[in-house]
Structure formats: C-alpha cells, structure tokens
Amino acid sequence: MADPSRYPPPSRAVRSVRSVRSPMAPPRSFLWSRRIFLTLLSAFVLLPVYVMASSSLKPLQDVSGKFRWLPSGLTVRPYLDIWETVPLAHYFVNSLIVAGAATVCSVVIAVFAAYAVSRYRFRGKRLFTVTVLSTQMFPGILFLLPLFLLFVNIGNATGVALFGSRGGLILTYLTFSLPFSVWMLIGYFESVPRELDEAALVDGCGPLRALLRVVVPAAVPGIVAVAVYAFMTAWGEVLFASVMTDETTRTLAVGLQGYSTQNDVYWNQIMAASLVVSVPVVAGFLLLQRYLVAGLTAGAVK
Amino acid sequence: MTVTTTASAGPRDDREPAPATPPSPRKGRRPGRALPYLLLLPALLLEILVHLLPIVIGVAMSFRELTQFSLRDWGAAPWRGLDNFRLVVDLDAPAGQALLRSFVTTCLFTVASVGLCWLLGTAAAVCLQDTFRGRGLLRALFLVPYALPVYTAVITWSFMFQRDNGLVNYVLHDQLGLLDSPSFWLIGDNSFWALLTVSVWKGWPFAFLVVMAGLQNVDREMYEAAALDGAGRWQQLRRITLPSLRPVSQVLVLVLFLWTFNDFNTPFVLFGKAAPEAADLVSIHIYQSSFATWNFGAGSAMSVLLLLFLLLVTGVYLFLTSRERRVSRG
Numbered sequence: 001m002a003d004p005s006r007y008p009p010p011s012r013a014v015r016s017v018r019s020v021r022s023p024m025a026p027p028r029s030f031l032w033s034r035r036i037f038l039t040l041l042s043a044f045v046l047l048p049v050y051v052m053a054s055s056s057l058k059p060l061q062d063v064s065g066k067f068r069w070l071p072s073g074l075t076v077r078p079y080l081d082i083w084e085t086v087p088l089a090h091y092f093v094n095s096l097i098v099a100g101a102a103t104v105c106s107v108v109i110a111v112f113a114a115y116a117v118s119r120y121r122f123r124g125k126r127l128f129t130v131t132v133l134s135t136q137m138f139p140g141i142l143f144l145l146p147l148f149l150l151f152v153n154i155g156n157a158t159g160v161a162l163f164g165s166r167g168g169l170i171l172t173y174l175t176f177s178l179p180f181s182v183w184m185l186i187g188y189f190e191s192v193p194r195e196l197d198e199a200a201l202v203d204g205c206g207p208l209r210a211l212l213r214v215v216v217p218a219a220v221p222g223i224v225a226v227a228v229y230a231f232m233t234a235w236g237e238v239l240f241a242s243v244m245t246d247e248t249t250r251t252l253a254v255g256l257q258g259y260s261t262q263n264d265v266y267w268n269q270i271m272a273a274s275l276v277v278s279v280p281v282v283a284g285f286l287l288l289q290r291y292l293v294a295g296l297t298a299g300a301v302k
Numbered sequence: 303m304t305v306t307t308t309a310s311a312g313p314r315d316d317r318e319p320a321p322a323t324p325p326s327p328r329k330g331r332r333p334g335r336a337l338p339y340l341l342l343l344p345a346l347l348l349e350i351l352v353h354l355l356p357i358v359i360g361v362a363m364s365f366r367e368l369t370q371f372s373l374r375d376w377g378a379a380p381w382r383g384l385d386n387f388r389l390v391v392d393l394d395a396p397a398g399q400a401l402l403r404s405f406v407t408t409c410l411f412t413v414a415s416v417g418l419c420w421l422l423g424t425a426a427a428v429c430l431q432d433t434f435r436g437r438g439l440l441r442a443l444f445l446v447p448y449a450l451p452v453y454t455a456v457i458t459w460s461f462m463f464q465r466d467n468g469l470v471n472y473v474l475h476d477q478l479g480l481l482d483s484p485s486f487w488l489i490g491d492n493s494f495w496a497l498l499t500v501s502v503w504k505g506w507p508f509a510f511l512v513v514m515a516g517l518q519n520v521d522r523e524m525y526e527a528a529a530l531d532g533a534g535r536w537q538q539l540r541r542i543t544l545p546s547l548r549p550v551s552q553v554l555v556l557v558l559f560l561w562t563f564n565d566f567n568t569p570f571v572l573f574g575k576a577a578p579e580a581a582d583l584v585s586i587h588i589y590q591s592s593f594a595t596w597n598f599g600a601g602s603a604m605s606v607l608l609l610l611f612l613l614l615v616t617g618v619y620l621f622l623t624s625r626e627r628r629v630s631r632g
Contacts (some may be wrong), residue, residue, distance in 0.1 A: 037426075048455065128342060128346070179347065238570055253452075
C-alpha cells in the first residue's frame with residue numbers, strides 16, 4: 001500500500017540501511033488504522049451522493065414510500081420532468097450569469113488589489129488588509145437588511161435598479177469572495193520573484209503591463225484557484241438570493257425549493273435537479289482542485 | 303461615501319515618502335505613488351458599499367424603532383436609544399430567553415462541528431500523506447462535499463432524514479432495529495444531531511484541503527532523520543506532523559469557527575423557514591424574529607451583539623495564539 005519511492009533517492013548510507021529492513025515502511029497498526037478510517041470516511045462521504053444519484057432514477061412511488069437501496073425500476077422520467085415542474089432552465093441561466101460575472105469581476109479586482117499590496121509600500125496598507133479580512137467574520141444576517149435598504153435607496157435616487165436585479169446580486173457575491181481571493185493572491189504573488197517584474201519595468205514596461213505580462217502568467221494556478229472559489233461561493237449562496245431576487249432573476253439556490261411547495265414532494269425530481277445543478281460545479285472543481293491545493297500551499301498557508 | 307474615499311486617499315499620496323528604490327527616469331514610473339491606491343480602489347469601493355456601509359446602517363438601525371412601515375424611510379424612524387438592546391438581553395422576557403437559548407445552542411453546535419471537522423480533516427490529510435494506489439481517487443472523493451453547492455447537499459440530507467421515506471430511519475429502524483419506532487429528525491430534539499451531521503459532512507473537506515496544503519510545507523527530511531533515529535510512524539505523527547501543523551490549525555480553527563457560527567444556509571435549507579428550537583442557530587433566530595415580528599430594530603440589535611461577540615472571541619483568540627507563538631519562539 002505504501003510506496004517508499006515518494007522520497008527523493010536517499011544517500012548511499014541511507015540506502016544500505018533501508019535494504020536491510022526498510023525503516024520508512026509504516027507499521028501494520030498504522031496501515032490498518034488508516035484502511036479502516038479511510039473506508040468509513042469514504043462511506044460517510046458517498047452516502048448522500050449515492051442517495052442523490054439513485055433516487056434521481058427512481059419512479060415516484062419508490063421515493064414516496066419506504067426507502068429502498070435499489071430502485072424497483074430505473075427511469076429517466078425525473079430528468080425530463082424537472083424542466084417542466086419549475087422553470088429550471090431559466091434559473092440555470094440566471095445562476096450562470098450571476099456566478100460567472102461575479103467570478104470574473106472578483107478575480108480581476110482581486111488581482112489588482114493583491115498586486116498593489118504585494119509590490120508597493122504605501123500608507124494604509126495594513127489597514128486595508130486587516131479591514132478586508134475582517135469582513136470575513138461579519139455575520140451575513142447583519143448586513144442583509146441594510147444592504148437591501150441601501151440597494152432600494154440607490155435605486156430610488158439614481159434609477160439604477162440593484163434590488164431584484166442580477167446586477168445587485170453580482171455586486172454582493174463578488175464582495176463575498178473578494179477578501180479570501182485578495183488574501184490568497186497576495187501570498188501567491190509574494191512567491192513570484194520580484195526580479196521578474198522589476199526586469200520588465202527596467203525594460204520599459206509600465207507597471208500594469210508588468211503585472212499582466214509577467215506576474216499574472218506566473219501566478220496562473222493561484223488565479224485559477226481564486227476563480228474556482230469565487231464561482232462556488234456565488235453558485236451556492238442561499239440567504240441573499242432568497243431576499244434579493246424576484247421571479248425573473250431567481251437563481252437555482254432558491255428555485256430548487258419550488259419542487260416541494262406543491263402538494264406532493266417530488267423527491268426523485270428534486271434529486272435529479274440537484275444532480276444536474278451539481279455536476280458542472282463538482283466536475284469543474286475536481287478538474288481544477290490541484291490548483292486550489294497549490295494556491296493554498298503558496299498563499300494562505302504560511 | 304465614494305467621494306470621501308478618493309479624497310482621503312488623494313492627500314495621503316502627496317505625503318507618501320519616496321520609495322526606497324530610486325525613481326527611474328522612464329515614463330510610467332511617475333504615477334507610481336498614486337498607483338497602489340488606484341489598484342486598490344475597486345476593491346475598496348465594493349467593500350465599502352457591500353460590507354462597511356451596511357454595517358454602519360445596521361448599527362444605526364439598532365437604535366431605532368423600525369417596523370415594516372418605517373422601514374423604507376429608516377432614517378426618520380423614531381430614536382429609541384438602547385431600548386432594542388434592553389429588549390433582546392432581558393432574560394425575564396421571552397425574547398431575551400429565546401435569544402439566550404439560541405446563543406447556547408449555537409455555541410454547542412459550533413464547538414462540536416468545528417472539533418469534528420478539524421479532527422476528520424487532519425486525520426484524512428495525514429492518511430493521504432503517503433503515496434499509495436487510489437490516493438488521488440480518495441482525495442477527489444473527499445473534496446466532493448466541499449464542491450457540491452450547499453443547497454443540493456443539504457436538500458439530499460433532508461431527504462435522508464425524512465421520517466417515512468428517508469434512509470436514516472430505514473437503516474436505524476428497519477434494518478438495524480436500533481430505534482423502537484421511526485423518529486422525527488427534522489423537528490424536535492433530534493434536529494440538533496441532524497444539523498450537526500450535515501454541517502460536519504459539508505465542512506470537514508475544507509479542513510482536509512487546508513491541512514493537506516499545510517502538510518506540503520513540512521520538511522520531508524525531518525521524517526527521514528526521525529526514521530533513521532528509530533522513531534516509529536506513530537511517534538513521527540505525534541512529534542513532527544502535528545506540531546508542524548499547529549500554525550495552520552490555529553488559523554483553520556478560527557476560520558471554521560466564524561463560518562460555522564454564522565452559518566445560515568445549512569439550517570435554512572434543512573429546516574425551511576421555521577427551525578426547531580433544538581437547532582435554532584443565532585443567524586436563523588435573528589432572521590426569523592426580524593421577519594416574524596417585523597421588529598427590525600430588535601433584529602439589528604441582536605446582529606450587533608452577535609458581531610461584538612465574534613469580535614471579542616476573535617480578538618482573544620488571536621491574542622492568545624500570537625502570544626503563544628512569541629513565547630515558543632523566545
């Protein structure tokens with residue numbers, strides 16, 4: 001199970017020791033504890049995933065009656081019905097627009113801010129980082145109502161409709177992911193050697209070109225990680241989505257509750273819709289997760 | 303607000319001492335002093351608009367009598383001083399008692415959830431430290447709960463916790479016979495455990511991710527040296543891995559604490575708009591009591607108290623951990 005080859009080739013002295021009796025091989029007690037723990041943990045993690053996937057293929061009587069591990073018959077009917085019961089495609093498009101726009105804006109703004117903090121000395125720098133980070137601990141409920149009022153007032157004063165519009169939600173979501181993104185990118189930019197952009201400056205690049213041509217390409221893993229985080233934050237948020245949207249701008253987070261307000265709860269459709277909604281995010285996340293680990297290693301964990 | 307920020311940033315540039323590096327004569331170095339502020343401006347404006355300004359408004363609201371009628375024109379609502387605060391901390395009145403109960407529940411819930419998340423995340427990250435067959439697969443699998451949108455994960459759990467057609471009762475009652483009769487999980491006292499299960503399921507992968515990243519910064523040579531000195535695997539874990547993870551864990555626990563304590567999404571999706579008393583977290587409690595009684599002044603007062611509590615805990619925590627670090631270094 002354990003593979004000692006993960007270590008760099010040992011010096012000759014070490015190798016001779018290891019050939020006698022490998023001191024690196026974990027003892028049996030460790031291996032068995034690990035196996036048992038990982039098996040139980042995998043079962044815990046997989047259980048809801050299995051329920052979601054299997055229930056989405058069950059006929060309605062299977063999910064209304066007593067739970068069954070295996071469907072009495074497989075059907076793709078729920079996957080066809082979900083689009084009819086609620087305007088799921090519409091919610092999907094709304095979520096895609098909101099989360100996509102929030103991600104792009106959040107990443108661009110975070111790149112500029114993180115570049116300023118990591119490359120310049122200026123007054124108020126510490127105040128900025130502390131303030132931005134401390135917004136992470138504000139309870140969402142504290143500024144839900146004030147933000148709602150603020151958006152309404154701005155709308156009345158300037159005619160810019162923020163409340164009930166996608167724009168207001170985009171603004172809100174992008175600031176949710178901004179603090180963590182800035183924090184992580186500062187760490188990531190610090191790991192990009194200063195000599196690189198200084199050389200670009202000496203060669204006559206402006207600071208912005210140095211950022212875009214030299215620093216950003218060198219920090220792509222960190223930027224991807226931040227983008228993944230921002231997208232997931234916006235895609236999964238419920239509280240503000242439930243207050244700040246109306247029927248035309250409703251996102252998936254709220255729209256999915258539409259399946260259970262009818263007389264019957266269509267659990268098979270709910271599970272099918274949940275799966276359809278989850279697959280793009282989970283697939284994207286799993287494809288890009290190594291960037292997130294790399295980004296965290298370089299940035300956050302210092 | 304916009305104007306004030308730019309104005310206050312402006313004069314600061316002029317007083318800014320010259321940078322340590324001699325200014326290059328080339329074009330493009332000249333706007334150098336204003337540049338950091340320009341780069342920060344978008345982030346700053348948005349933080350002010352969406353976070354700082356609403357918090358100031360929220361604090362102002364907590365001193366006023368706000369109902370659904372005075373809400374639109376909240377600046378003109380009657381000033382009530384500390385009345386709202388007196389109302390929500392008055393332990394002889396139902397509102398104060400309910401808030402205290404909700405606060406205690408939230409504390410218990412947070413401690414249990416953060417502890418379990420940290421434990422599972424650290425254990426899993428340590429288990430996946432070595433390379434073995436299937437490691438990449440397990441790592442991807444463990445991250446699935448983190449990647450799933452909160453509401454789909456929680457909706458699935460609420461299906462599993464249904465009394466008549468859920469998996470939990472089927473396994474515990476019908477298959478294992480541990481329960482005499484199918485229980486309610488989403489109402490009554492059991493709802494605390496249901497909420498805790500969902501919260502840990504959803505939260506531990508973040509701890510796993512962070513600890514995994516932290517482990518990559520642990521010097522591998524230390525393990526080799528320890529192994530040569532005859533330290534066994536368990537000893538290496540206790541003497542090298544866990545101490546090296548200490549700084550990472552300290553930050554991780556703080557972040558988990560703040561997220562869990564403020565969590566709204568999980569109970570909101572799991573229980574709908576009326577959370578049972580046993581799982582009435584503070585965020586939900588404030589939301590419900592604001593919109594049920596339309597007393598937004600009292601709701602804001604509770605939010606402000608919550609913020610003060612979080613500030614206090616964070617401050618004490620950072621003070622203790624930074625002092626400990628200084629002591630251990632010196």
